[in-house]
Amino acid sequence: MLNKYPLWKYLMVIATIAICLLYATPNLYGEDPAVQVSAARGAAIEVSTLDKVKAELDKQDISYKSVSLEQNQVLIRLTDSEQQLLASEILKEQLGQTFIVALNLAPATPEWLQAVGAGPLKLGLDLRGGVHFLLEVDMQEALVKAEEQMLQDFRTDLREEKLRYTAVRKDNNGVTVRFRDAETRDKAEEFLKTKYPDLLLNDSENNGQFSVSAKMTEAKLAEIKEYALQQNITIIRNRVNQLGVAEPLVQRQGTDRIVVELPGVQDTAGAKEILGATATLEFRLVDNKADPYSSRVPAGSQKYTTRDGRPVVLKKQVILTGNHITGATSSLDEFSRSQVNIDLDSQGGSKMSRATKKAIGTSMATVFIEYKPTGEKTADGKSKLQKNEEVINVATIQAQLGRSFRITGLDSGNEAKNLALLLRAGALVAPVQIVEERTIGPSLGKQNIENGLSAMIYGMIAIVIFMAIYYRKFGLVANIALSANIIMIIGIMSMIPGATMTLPGIAGIVLTIGMAVDANVLVFERIREELKEGRSVQQAIHSGYDNALSTIADANITTLLTAIILFAIGTGAIKGFAITLAIGIAASMFTSIIGTRAIVNFLWGNKKIDKLSI
Structure with missing residues (x-):
């Protein structure tokens, strides 16, 4: 029979969207201003520390939602940012240098969602605010330590080989080993050449002192x-x-x-x-x-x-x-x-x-x-x-x-x-x-989120209105699929450990919205063409989806390859955009091909219909 899904396919579509909706839900609850207390150098936090924190907050009449001990840290959830700053200053003064007191934002996810591992999207620095550091590695100290290690290794190795030396010292060019006679020096040089092939060795003689100088090659230094x-x-x-x-x-x-x-x-x-x-x-x-x-x-x-x-x-x-x-x-x-x-x-x-x-x-x-x-x-x-x-x-x-x-x-x-x-x-x-x-304040991140959401909402409204007017009832089906597409993106992003939403990531979602509708446009236009050629409604729907599938797959797979390349060679924000784009492509293919087909089959499939609202 044409245009009829088996029950398991309907259940699969419903279950997939329901799971994504469940894991996207924590993003509706927002975050609480919080103060986090941990012991310096990672020492354990005692219950007495928790009691002391509570006592200090109560003493200063600080209004807080909760104080709990989580993952060896005391987490204080406050009612607003003003109380957060006040609590931070008081605790820093009272707890001293043995504890680290830091401002943070704690997810307000209900316990029943936490029980299934659901949590809100992790926001990047440009959306959430935070601190940025640029650290410089002291490469000269790294080379000095490598030379010191080489000096110690020479002493140990030569002792084990019973090659007696008079001194092993560092100099400007590396490490110099001195011997009493040329024979011992030559044996030592041959041994060191075999064990350390990435060193440049030179022997010399000066006032009866026989020595071997070792220097690292440019490749070794790099x-x-x-x-x-x-x-x-x-x-x-x-x-x-x-x-x-x-x-x-x-x-x-x-x-x-x-x-x-x-x-x-x-x-x-x-x-x-x-x-x-x-x-x-x-x-x-x-x-x-x-x-x-x-x-x-x-x-x-x-x-x-x-x-x-x-x-x-x-x-x-x-x-x-x-x-x-x-x-x-x-x-x-x-x-x-x-x-x-x-x-x-x-x-x-x-x-x-x-x-x-x-x-x-x-x-x-x-x-x-x-x-x-x-x-x-x-x-x-x-x-x-x-x-x-x-x-x-x-x-x-x-x-x-x-x-x-x-x-x-x-x-x-x-x-x-x-x-x-x-x-x-x-x-x-x-x-x-x-x-x-x-330090990037949360107000700038909040503005970025608002701007990104505004772009997404305005884009969706324009697409929803266009699809509803131009494709009528089928346009409404596409709009339902579009909403499911966004739910899936947010849900999958929330489920992936380490995935972070950034401002370019929001741009990836906005781009995906247009691509998701594009797939539906291809299907609907193909159905229209089939109807104009005199095909029946059921044949037109069946041919429209089957014939448009290869075009949709080609377009999305090439974009997916681009996203993979961006992720492989990009850094930071580029990776965030690539991840969001890749997830959006996969979600849009699911909703536009399988999701809308399930709705269309449920509403119009295997029924005697003379005219479609498309």
Whole structure:
């Protein structure tokens, strides 16, 4: 029978649109002005902190909707923006430096929608407001660290090969190793050439001193810089994600810069804390023979200070840096004491194994290194950074360590969780500094949304009126499909994790509206042509849809390929436009081909009709 769908097809269309409608619904509830409180450096939030926040808000007569503990953060929902700012100022003053207080916008989605995983569209910086940072990676520091690592590797490798040297030192051109005789030098040079093929080696002799100088090739230098940039991007993204303040955008710009955008966060100072203060981690052995309270420190060692102010003397040689850590979790040992389980990559596991083989029973320290701007400028206009170091943990080595080991001796479960967070987030390969920052207010985003919605509404009204007048009842069918198309776009965008709606994304929706109607126009015009040629109503409908299908598919597939290319090579807003366009194309093909056909078949299919209202 012509123009009759089986029941399952009707149910499929209804179910698809119903699911998209369900996940699009949270966008109707809007957002509450909110203040978010989290512990500095990712420490756990206690219930006592929640009680303290409530007490301070009640004491100052701050009107709030709710105060809750969510994902290790205290979230305070306020009644308006004025109360939000007042609450933020009070909490910053009362909680001190140990907590991060940031302004935010919290979705007002009902619990029954949250239970099925439904949430509102994530809005980009241009729509929601927030903070924008441009970070610059200190590539010179990355090269210095690579040379220091090369120096340590030379010492370790030559000792293992039993090639005795008199000195291993850094110079302006790289690393120089000195030997007592030419024979040992030649053996060492041959060994280093085999193990380090990406280094340039030169031997020399001067006043009875035989030496080998190692210098990195241009390709190796470029590789180090690229690795530093990519690794820093990954680590910064991990830090922002694990602290869970906002849906971030973290991407590279040029050869040494990183763009970080945090939509919804209006507090620049709080956002800086969230980025992690450009820190690195190092593991060093404790010099147990040195007196930490003496003013004299043995050669090869250095005095540090723990978080509680106690002095400790550590060996200068670094066992491992944090960029070799692949995983870290907190747990309890067999005596119910807090510990952190560490997983390393293969290279890090080899280094740890060699370093701890003869160090069983001694202590190992985890050093937290932070680079902070001094306010002064270098000759090339960049900010000078001050290096601050503190020991965050000292633990006893109980056995030779490999790719997996544990850190014990922690004071509490909170300290273990904090340390695991720092290790998981990773250590920046090179310090970064903020060269540009700006706050985009929510009022500008609100204006962009209003302008985008106005364009969408006016476009829809014009199309609805035209279709209703020109195609009559079939025009009304097209208008129903158009409404379903928009619901599907918003619903699918809300379901996709990480998808963000930007101003170009709204432009993609407006463009899709026109494309969706275009498909219906092709079908309706084809039906008209079939009717003019004397076909029956049922034959005209059947032929109209079948004959127009190839044209619609060709037009939409070519546009979809364009969207895929834009997504592949574009960045930021271009990707947002491409995603919205691709989803819109898929939704428009579904509604214009299957959706309208289902309605037409239901109303006119398999019936004796002499005339169509088209």
